[in-house]
Amino acid sequence: MFDQYKRIRIGELAVALESEGGDAAYISHAHSDHASYGKKAEKIICSEETAVLIGSSKERLNLENAKLLDAGHMLGSTQLSAQVEGGKFVYTGDFKLEAGITTKGAEMPKECDYLLIEGTYGEPGAVFPKREEVFAQMQKWVMQNKEKTIVFGAYETGKAQEMIGFLNKYCGVAPVVSKKIDDVCKIYGKFGVKLERVRAGTHEAEEMCMGGGFTAVLPVREANEGLCRKLSGVYGKEALCALATGWGYKRSFSAGKVFCLSDHADFNGIIEYVNGANPKKIYCTHGNEKTLARELRARGFDAAPLVKKEEGGVQTTLEMAPKGVAVQCSAQCGQR
Ligand SMILES: [Zn+2]
Numbered sequence: 001m002f003d004q005y006k007r008i009r010i011g012e013l014a015v016a017l018e019s020e021g022g023d024a025a026y027i028s029h030a031h032s033d034h035a036s037y038g039k040k041a042e043k044i045i046c047s048e049e050t051a052v053l054i055g056s057s058k059e060r061l062n063l064e065n066a067k068l069l070d071a072g073h074m075l076g077s078t079q080l081s082a083q084v085e086g087g088k089f090v091y092t093g094d095f096k097l098e099a100g101i102t103t104k105g106a107e108m109p110k111e112c113d114y115l116l117i118e119g120t121y122g123e124p125g126a127v128f129p130k131r132e133e134v135f136a137q138m139q140k141w142v143m144q145n146k147e148k149t150i151v152f153g154a155y156e157t158g159k160a161q162e163m164i165g166f167l168n169k170y171c172g173v174a175p176v177v178s179k180k181i182d183d184v185c186k187i188y189g190k191f192g193v194k195l196e197r198v199r200a201g202t203h204e205a206e207e208m209c210m211g212g213g214f215t216a217v218l219p220v221r222e223a224n225e226g227l228c229r230k231l232s233g234v235y236g237k238e239a240l241c242a243l244a245t246g247w248g249y250k251r252s253f254s255a256g257k258v259f260c261l262s263d264h265a266d267f268n269g270i271i272e273y274v275n276g277a278n279p280k281k282i283y284c285t286h287g288n289e290k291t292l293a294r295e296l297r298a299r300g301f302d303a304a305p306l307v308k309k310e311e312g313g314v315q316t317t318l319e320m321a322p323k324g325v326a327v328q329c330s331a332q333c334g335q336r
């Protein structure tokens, strides 16, 4: 299946799946832990949205024996479905089955013999409430605190836009957003996802802030108690901060309030996907790959974590190489 770690052959082409080397790199979406592999590659395979979001001018390949399926994770996120030796191969990238405000849900592949699946939340405890339920909780909280200043911390690409969409749709609020978040919103707009917001630093934003309580969507690193104290000092209104992240199910954060909103499938979503795709062989990657593979085996699937051999970089499964080193998903990943 893999001729090297995370590299497959599609026809004559060696395609690196968000890894190094190969004739072309497949980039599932614009988050940096995935997209960074597109920088070194000469040619890339990704959606047009992803190419624009990562600012890539590399040649974008359109393969005859491969297609991109929606992944439901953020604007332009895709799964790769390809004809390889021995059958149909699918790589999910980061995915989410439920539709969001700024995304459709992930498409279920019609045919899938070999599956490479992400396991960010691939452990049985990682179960989130339904998205609509989380939106309802957030709406209630925003409405209760409408007179105050509210700061939502969100990863700047993807999650921030979903939060702005939520505030527009559920609360009738156009939040103040950081410049970087606003720049990403402009790209969303070009692809038909309209988001009402006010760019920080503009006259309009300053007026909103001076006018009493306001709502803002800022990068996670900025949305903390320190900022809230500053904001209440400057604008004279109590300020609250909140974070929307899947990790809310088990970690605590310095932000005051945490809502369990994720752009990844939770454990049940992963199992639902695997049951739907019904592959002959499954490789797990990007997060809890060992736990997920064990859970899938317990459900009767032939599953193994995709690991890198310490030397040589040749892909093997855990069973074949007990000393294999799993490549961990960055800790930030789940915040998206
Ligand atoms: Zn991601």
Ligand SMILES: [Zn+2]
Pocket: 031, 033, 034, 094, 286, 329, 333
């Ligand atoms: Zn990721």
